[in-house]
Ligand code: FES
């Protein structure tokens with residue numbers, strides 16, 4: 001039996017140890033906000049927070065997912081996550097939206113660690129999250145918007 | 154050439170004279186345009202020429218609930234272009250609805266009811282703007298009539314305001330919700346009786362809002378799916394969640410046309426969670442939208458299915474693939490480059506090119522290569538199908554609901570009436586999801602599981618190795634310049650496998666619609682021109698990728714125009730403006746293009762003034778001519794496609810190690826009237842970023858018929874560090890021409906503009922894409 005704590009809720013699952021967290025979340029627990037894009041830690045669509053750290057769930061076996069898992073569905077309850085979501089809406093970041101859950105997870109982890117990151121630090125940190133629609137300039141602007149609000153509050 | 158004949162030309166020219174006269178009086182302009190587009194829709198062009206045509210019945214598209222909620226039924230695929238928001242905004246504006254109370258609901262596949270649903274060709278807004286405005290105007294007039302009846306006053310005394318109808322004389326008013334039932338019983342007004350809102354009364358259409366080049370001056374009306382996307386609630390193909398779902402993946406033949414010889418599934422069946430292994434029949438070539446065949450593994454979750462597939466031992470019959478098993482892109486490129494040295498089928502000709510080339514003071518020649526690419530939408534293909542008692546129900550992210558329905562019906566041997574297709578959001582499309590092969594695959598698996606939903610998931614490896622690949626292409630150009638550097642002749646040979654090889658024995662030549670994507674529509678004013686198309690056979694599935702053959706045509710033509718300017722010792726911008734010649738409208742038929750993206754060439758000729766304007770705008774905004782530090786330069790390209798006009802300028806720097814940094818990109822765009830400028834900007838931004846990948850990174854190569862790239866570690870697409878540091882979109886205010894496309898036309902000039910900037914920065918001319926490590 002595998003025990004997962006996702007967005008504060010306990011799940012006891014009868015699944016193999018080596019099943020990637022992504023598929024446990026999607027197919028077994030049934031939460032669909034975390035996306036599959038590559039399966040090899042190249043795109044970031046599957047990003048969740050594991051004890052606050054942005055983690056690629058597609059290459060994280062459930063046996064290693066001990067502690068607090070937060071998914072995009074839990075971001076509205078996170079004060080920073082909520083600001084990030086609002087900035088995304090204000091700037092019309094999303095096109096198709098498929099990558100954006102992962103982008104928001106990655107950006108929120110960054111902003112929680114470093115509330116006012118340098119532009120280059122944002123670019124480096126977000127380089128692992130692909131967006132085929134090409135929304136990078138708006139993603140960057142949205143992260144800087146949250147960081148500026150932070151600075152002026 | 155068959156359509157390029159005098160009779161047709163004369164007929165069109167005279168008709169165009171009449172139309173121009175109508176449009177000339179400015180007071181008449183709106184009315185005239187209205188009549189024109191309506192006539193256009195009924196003719197052999199535009200929306201009227203599409204399968205299923207257009208529908209403008211308010212009862213099909215607009216539902217008003219008694220609580221006031223307005224639901225817009227959206228008949229086009231949402232794949233990131235924002236059509237669910239933009240079309241709903243058009244409806245809400247004309248109707249007078251409060252945006253907060255507008256919702257969108259996705260139509261199922263049903264072209265008889267909803268009109269054409271095939272979302273490609275950058276057509277959604279230009280084909281549906283008028284019908285949706287008419288539907289909304291009719292709905293508004295029905296609400297007004299209902300209110301007038303209730304109050305017992307003549308209808309001309311009442312008017313719709315935001316979400317209500319008022320009677321100013323008495324101060325009475327009724328909300329849309331309160332009028333909904335009575336309005337729904339009214340007759341739909343005749344098309345002739347419809348009165349559209351004047352531009353001055355519009356709240357959303359054509360209005361700038363949201364993020365504009367780094368600033369937010371006013372909030373944009375919220376995106377229909379925005380909230381769901383940022384909270385993880387949006388439902389894409391794989392997010393459809395039905396009770397009892399089984400998960401499937403398929404091992405497909407590594408070479409196009411190969412078949413399963415034998416399969417040992419004993420290890421696969423031992424994987425925990427694996428339930429069954431099935432053979433999926435492929436079809437003979439040409440493969441159209443049919444499954445490639447292979448072996449399916451069905452399991453209790455996606456991961457188990459993937460593990461089961463890994464454990465399969467399959468022997469493939471490569472002989473069935475014929476020649477395709479020898480397909481190696483390196484050798485193919487060389488063969489095409491050699492073929493490009495000899496004349497090919499003549500597509501367009503004026504003057505004596507060979508003589509002019511011989512007599513030229515300077516001759517410029519170059520050969521360009523663009524590789525295969527995979528569309529690689531962020532959401533890989535996926536579909537859910539359930540078959541119960543001879544009826545199929547599918548949920549899938551598809552651009553072409555009609556073809557999806559047909560594919561399932563044909564695969565199962567059932568009537569289309571018995572196939573229901575629900576369209577989910579698409580996690581990107583870019584042409585890949587125009588081909589519903591993956592839905593038919595799911596149906597083939599679901600056949601074996603009566604009543605049980607099958608979710609068929611493609612991995613990224615599946616997506617890149619079994620794409621409908623963007624055609625590889627070689628373009629060879631020769632130009633003659635006189636002693637003043639002026640162009641006297643232009644000869645262009647284009648070689649590229651045709652998409653039509655998917656559906657019929659390989660013609661080895663481009664079809665009219667493929668040539669019409671920027672090849673024969675090349676707008677330069679040069680005395681002697683010959684355009685040729687030598688043969689090029691297909692060895693993989695060739696398919697649409699955003700802007701399609703405009704990509705190689707624009708890349709070659711725009712790179713070559715720059716090479717000519719360099720040879721002439723002239724400024725690139727000045728030179729191309731001269732090549733374009735005086736402002737004029739080039740009728741498509743005069744250059745042998747009988748296609749014109751399906752649009753009436755009388756309304757959508759190739760307009761040199763519009764081309765010039767975007768070039769001037771992009772270069773002005775970019776500060777063309779300014780000094781740059783060494784290793785840094787500006788590059789320009791422009792293109793006309795999907796009856797819109799684009800110019801791009803890059804400011805790029807190349808380091809000693811060959812690393813490209815993009816300091817700035819300026820893209821100027823003219824699509825005529827703009828329905829939702831906010832989403833037009835986002836499409837231009839996306840086009841620039843994706844185009845950077847075409848220039849620098851993206852390539853699928855083949856060896857012995859097998860794709861050599863498999864995931865994002867080998868098939869490279871842009872990441873945030875590749876994006877321009879500054880990205881500026883400049884929309885041309887041009888409400889008076891006919892509406893053009895948006896999703897694709899920003900894309901074609903991006904790669905050549907960047908390569909031209911690289912030349913300006915380094916003096917190194919890129920003739921083979923992607924740039925890759927050619928600069929190091
Ligand atoms: S799916 Fe995990 S990084 Fe791509």
Ligand code: FES
Pocket residue numbers: 094095096097098099100130131132133134135233531580581
């Ligand atoms: S918004 Fe479509 S992949 Fe990022």
